[in-house]
Amino acid sequence: MPDIVPLDRSQEPALRALIDGKAKPLGALGRIEELAVQLALVGGTASPNATRAVLLVFAGDHGLTESGVSAYPSAVTLAMVATLLSGKASANAFARVAGAVLRVVDAGVAADLAPHPALILAKVRKGSRNAALGPALSAEEVDSALARGAAIAREAAVEGFDILLLGEMGIGNSASAALLVHRLAPAPIAQCVGPGAGHDAAGLARKLAVLEQAAARTDATDPREVLAQFAGLEIVMMAGAILGAAAARRPVLVDGFICGAAALAAIRLAPAAADYCIWAHRSAEPGHAAVLAAANAQPLLDLGLRLGEGAGALLALPLVRAAAALLSDVASLDDVLAGRL
Template sequence: MNRPAITPLDRTNEAAYRALVDGKAKPLGALGKVEDLAIHLALVAGRPNPNYERALLLVFAGDHGLTESGVSAYPSAVTVAMVATLLAGRASANAFARAVGAEVKVVDAGVAADLAPHPLLIDAKVRKGTRNAALGSAMTAEEVESALARGAAIARRAKDDGFDILALGEMGIGNTASAALLLHRLGPADLPDCIGPGAGHDAEGMARKRAVLETAAARTPVIEPLQVAAQFGGLEILMMAGAILGAASERVPVLIDGFIVGAAALLAIRLDPAAADYCIFAHRSAERGHEVMLTALGAEPLLDLSLRLGEGTGALLALPLVRAAAGLLAEVASLDDVLAGRL
């Protein structure tokens, strides 16, 4: 794959944007981290009046061969059922999207079933689920490149369709297992610190999940990002990584959801560190391993609500905060204007 070139942020105007924020009608620093976010958004947009009204949530769906070994409390059939729920507008992500004024599309990256055409479904399927990473490579090198390229193309198409900001979410039974393995190698981090309950494991289920992931990790010592992706990745995770790279190449900011989308961001940033400039980390997930992931990325999320659902729900909840920060730059009067009565 010829990956799209990503231009690192030009910070030439950072001091000017900081002065603009400092000069607003408020005490110096009174809006705390919102001020930092506003400056970051201006740098991404390349102007002091960014606008992020048109938002698109892309929910990437895929199945995982690891579920054959019992890493999830639920069968892969739940992926298909939840995709249908998202397309019907009845999932949590749909409700949150309506609340914050975002559109939703679902991407079939690798669901292990044939999905009927739907106006809100993007068919980008690489294959019907990954292979079982406990037994061998989850994907071929060609499948990795295909997933990355398709994700990048989807993000660029969203920009062409007029969307100003993307939020990423996922649906895929077993994907916390894949994300844990990616974090283990790309963090890097000790494997036990990366493994959490996912959709909900009891003690027996967690013991089984840990044993399966230890077996998978012991198969191969790879640490190079594309090789790690092939060995352990999920199709939806790889396609999200491609979407992050594609969006960053178009200077479109991306709201990063929780643990799974975080694994995609980790891969994207390991492939091209400049992608980090365009990632906005929405929230700190309650899933074990997410704090380790955020530390590895040097990321400070906007929210901490003990979420661990996925679907992009945390990314959507952070969207109003992003818009508010942009409004600070574009709409708030300066202190000088207030004192002079120029309102």
């Protein structure tokens, strides 16, 4: 487990006083002021930087799809990974607008992927097992995925990225996330299940029945065991990336429901990791409400998104950069009144 240093809250009053002294009415920038304080505490500086950003899209397949939890076949995971690597997915378009680097991480795609400049090969195995029938992953596979995710985050920090954004791609992963949130929040399974990539009413009922079957197999609540029972490799590796980023004192922009489930797992493994998470948006997936409540999190945006890929994190990135600029680029009221500009 990476060593995560809790934020030094003793610096918070000084940072708030610094923001209060800017050329603006007290509290006039609302949540942006709160975000500025968080960025400063994470970075350990009154001039935090969020200029260099990388979106890591973790990809993996899920054995749960064998039981019909998704409206699409597993082959779509590989097709969408290819789309991301070709630069033609929604996340690519948003990353270009936001000025973020995009990389795809093969955590557990059920196929061999050819090398690509934007691809990080970190596969633990070709897809998880069917969690409706037995554990999705072994304990060793969970530990390997956590370690690989943490290493990827550390490498991004060494490379000079100021902030990490998380995204995912994996057919069936909203089903896996629902099971994780059911146990880790905890919350009733029916409140954690949503349409995913596009279920109709009959498909949603089938998905819920399969997940009820999976949940009935085990009463696991320990976070590592819950990951082994229900998680996909991209979710576990995202949890590891959050732990690694926190250990490297880098903020993490958490996307929607699936990324939120990974963040909740990371927080259950290491509570101090919560200080390093910035929650990008409120997903349209019903289970995200349970994630946000369990993490005591307030997302920056509420746009009805449920795409995944890190799209919501990319849309929230300019707000994070604006919060950093509030501390570094805005004059003090004293300087304005004294004409020292």
